[in-house]
Amino acid sequence: MIPVSRRRLAVLYVIVIAMIATLGGRLWYLQVMNGTQFKTLAAQNQTRTIVVPAVRGQILDDTGQALVANKTTLVVSVDMMQLSQQKDGGAAELERLSTLLGLSDNLVKAKTTLCTKGVKPPCWSGSPYQPIPVDEQVSDKAALQILEQPKVYPGITAQVQPVVEYPMPDGANPAQVLGYLQPITPEEIKARHLVVTGFSGVDLVGQAGLEGQYDAQLRGQPGTQTVAVNAAGDVTGTVSTAPAQTGDDLVTSISSKVQAVAQNALDTAIKKARGAGNSVNQGAAIVETTDGRIVAMASYPDYDPNVWTNGISQQEFTSLFGAKNGAPVLNYDAQGQYPPGSTFKLVSTAGAVANGYDLHGQYNCPANYSIAGRNYNNDGEPDQGPISFAEALIQSCDTVYYEIGYQMWQKDHANDGSKPTASAPVQPMMQQALDWGFGKPTGIDLPAESAGSVPTRQWLYYLWKDNAYQGQDWCKNGKEHGSYVQQIEFQDCTAGWVWEPGQAAIAAIGQGYVTVTPLQLANAYVALANGGTLYSPRIGQALVSPAGQVAQRINPPVIGHVPASSGTLAYIRGALAGVVTQGTAAGAFKGFPDNQVCVAGKTGTAQSFGKNSTSVFASFAPCKNPQYVVVVMLPNSGYGADAAAPAVRQIYDGIYGLEKQKPALPGGKPPASLPAAGR
């Protein structure tokens, strides 16, 4: 051994020690100092969290029958992107799959073929990158076979997927009330802090109707399943599960049988009105209890809610929302705004009495009433002489109310300022309308509701402001000596914000600027029937947990009391009973067994320029101790007595089982207790 080698070996020692020290230091740094961080990283690398969709709660009728049923089914889907990478393009796998599912080879092949030009259905109209559902009614056994043999069935998955069903018990299809589910938008996910599940069938939210209103309670809580995966992404086991919580069921006060009756009544009335030459294309029928619960809510036209499942086509969408078909997606009970016509005389009578007119006084009912040189006639009826309010309601004398409207205008006229202003006081008669719940939404448990219109001075001011120099541009289009329309526009331009005496007169008979939703009208008649309590109506009765526990009772909140004494209300109720027996609705109710159930109501026939009249009948029954309010409104259908009143009669027949009908609500009462729900 030469000395230089010895020295250099010593250098090698040092190098070895340095290298080992480097490794040791680095290991200490990685494992001891940063071990926790790498542990987390490793855990993330090895697990995947799958969001398990929650089964959505059902929407039930008042007896517990499902209006919307949510189930889960096992759906087998084929990922063609993955399958096409197989040797034969996946043909052998598809054959195996069709054998397993008991479907024909050709059907499975067709279902997984993209819909391109010249390809006939069944074909896949969705994205080629999306798993294509080939069977939605798979047995557990078949699904397990697929899941456990990913090598035999590559690219094929079986997945629990919620499906929505509309059983339509007794033929009830309150499609617009139920609403619909649609894929959630990214904005909604953000706004509502929802869990994204990534699978299309799950990320649906209620977009309208009860589905939208009660979405948070119905949707439940999605669960999570954390699975261990290996590097290839194969699932090797389950690490933890947080089961999904099924959403609460919503028990409504809708009676399927009454709903079906109301739908049929609407259909019949509209068919009849069309037969009589009217261009009616929409209508609404409501049955509400006198404590504010909705029993039926039919809107014409309706549609099959199944169009929403499995994606809606452009054609279906256009037909649902397009005006051509009457926009069946709209709920005209809450969203339609129509002139109430003479049904509004309820407010006018109560308003007159509240403003000093004698309830038991006599009022002239001439054939014509002249205001500022214009004649307002009583629908062609001859002079009746002085009559009582009761007679005025029974005969629906317009001239009585023209005079009252005009006289109240005269007293109030001084309140019209000389300049347009938003702060002029409300006219006493319009204040009555507001107090009876018109001019603002009722607050029903539906997400979309119209306010109707009550022409207060403020309302007139904003109408003028929006249309004088913009909107309809009255000042540009109006001409002092032009056509009828141009003359009106000219007047509107110069004095559109002024409460005119003529408007005051026709507002008193529910025409002109006054519009209401069928729901508001029903609600006002509920107040009349129950002695003055104004409710915010409710369709939901209770939210019931999957275990059958009532999670929340829903009661119609009281939103006010109408400014009328119980005596006034009783007087009007009595008069409305006369409408049916001897008044304007006597013809429509001819032969009705009023010895069994006494019905009281008011016809309404609102004329609007250039259209057929809106036919209205607002009613309650029984006359003494009323239980139900039934309102039917049919725009473009003619007289209230001709179109709407017979429909109302048909509905009462169904509710009480009169005139050879089976009673939908035996004893005329809604079910006394909540149905058993949950599962």
Place this chain on the structure above:
Amino acid sequence: MTGMVVGKYRPERQRLLTRAVAKDGLLRRYDWFLVLVTCLLTGAGTVLVWAATEPSLRQAGQDPHTYLKKQLLNAAIGVALMFATASLDYRRYRAWSPLVYGLALLLLLAVMTPLGTSVNGAKAWIALPGGFQVEPSEFAKLALILAGAALLSRRPRVEGQRPGRPGIMAVVRAGLASAPLMGLVALEPALGVTMVLVFTLVGMIVVSGLRLRWILGLGALAAAVVYAAVTLHLMKGYQVSRMTAFLHPQQDLSGAGYNLIQAKTAVGSGGMLGVGLFQGTFTGNNFVPSQQTDFIFTVAGEEAGFAGAAVIIGLLTVLIIRALRIAAVTDDLFGMLVASGIACWFIFQTFVNVGMTIGLMPITGLPLPFVSYGGSAIFADMIAVGLLQAVRRHHSVFD
């Protein structure tokens, strides 16, 4: 007190223990400490190979002990080879070094022929009947050490030169002899093994006693060549990026960067004491590639933690220091060069292998000595320990 007993006319038959501890007795013929360290390392490696492969084999429904059984067989053959190698006079290896060199060269050439099979893109194996494979580059390390030591320790013919120190011509001869080995290995391509060969040869040249000026001159020449290779784009872009990927693994997540991040994560997640043998879900579920061979250290890191990793590295360190110690006490230049060459080989291979799992070195295909799965590697490592034993024994006999 041993040996003759008064009053007897023939030497008394020595007792077994006495014979065993006598010079060249069984107990002193071998460095039992080295044997112990080697066996501990191999045993630990075998357990790690088992732990690395058992879960995924079980999942795949195969015999979960496949690798364990094969590695036990490998280890047994390896230990036998070690003792066989150790039992011969090491000076014979000097005589045999041309033979060993020629054989290694032939095997490396055979890899180039259709006999060679490739794994992970490197054509480095020769398939044998019965599913066995030989990796000639492992034996090339032995050949380089023996041939290099023989060439560097040739006595100069010119009289008057100081004995022992090799001249520049000896170094050139050693370099020329090594070049085909390095070249063929580099062609496989097995960059890691090439680096081991270069490092080992350089280490041997340095400790051989070559004059410092020559060493500095050769170093400057090597630096110039490397600089030229990079600036003149003699190295392809992907080669450069592979060598530097470990510095920024996030940029290459699909290739070497992925391996590195996964390996680092596995090692780091072990913490101080590890998650327990066979409990490592990260390595057990194949998140780390080649975890029973080149990345076996990640299994140690995850399942046995810093403590276990330190034991593995500690055992390797003891073995390498022992090799250096044997080199230091050997008065024969050839023996000294063999021992220090083996030390260079093991330290460099350990550093690169462990370093690549913890983000210190680029990822190259190198096994961890004694620990990684693989017959050829274990055999070569064991033969190397056998050579150390032989060198040491020669020294002890004539000490």
